Amino acid sequence: MNKKSATIYDISKKLNVSVATVSRALNDHPRISQATKDLVKKTAKEMNYKQNNLAKALKSGETKNVGIIVPFVNTNFFSSVIRGIEEELSPFGYHVIICQSHEDVNIEKRHLNTLLNAQV
Structure with a gap:
């Protein structure tokens, strides 16, 4: 319990x-x-x-979240880039949020707005 x-x-x-x-x-x-x-x-x-990480983020203005929008995560290039970003930022307490656009500009815009609204 x-x-x-x-x-x-x-x-x-x-x-x-x-x-x-x-x-x-x-x-x-x-x-x-x-x-x-x-x-x-x-x-x-x-x-x-x-x-409360939300309260801390509101007070400091820093969420420690980083957003990445890629066309597809299952390609060697983008998966390597994502891994490198995570390895560099993780020791500093950052979290990486990954979005796929599937090469669709409308999906990319939606993801971008979502990340911005979440103060990423």
Whole structure:
């Protein structure tokens, strides 16, 4: 059975500290003591906290997602390019989203709009 993921509000309430303190501790802010960071991170792990990537992306303006639109993925050239992009970006926490256009300009436009709307 899956435990429900905790929020920073739940951690804040349990530790009797502000939500801002929890957020700063989880993000290694220099104004937060190492002891507080360790306690918050330990409690977050115990409470099954998972960072909300959507909220983080909205705040930072960065999704760490990269979109690739290719005609077909099953050609040696494009599969090699995709692999190279993934290998280079993955160590930096980026995710690659691959779309196929099937050499159709309308499909390509749809994919492009979808990626842009997702802030890719």
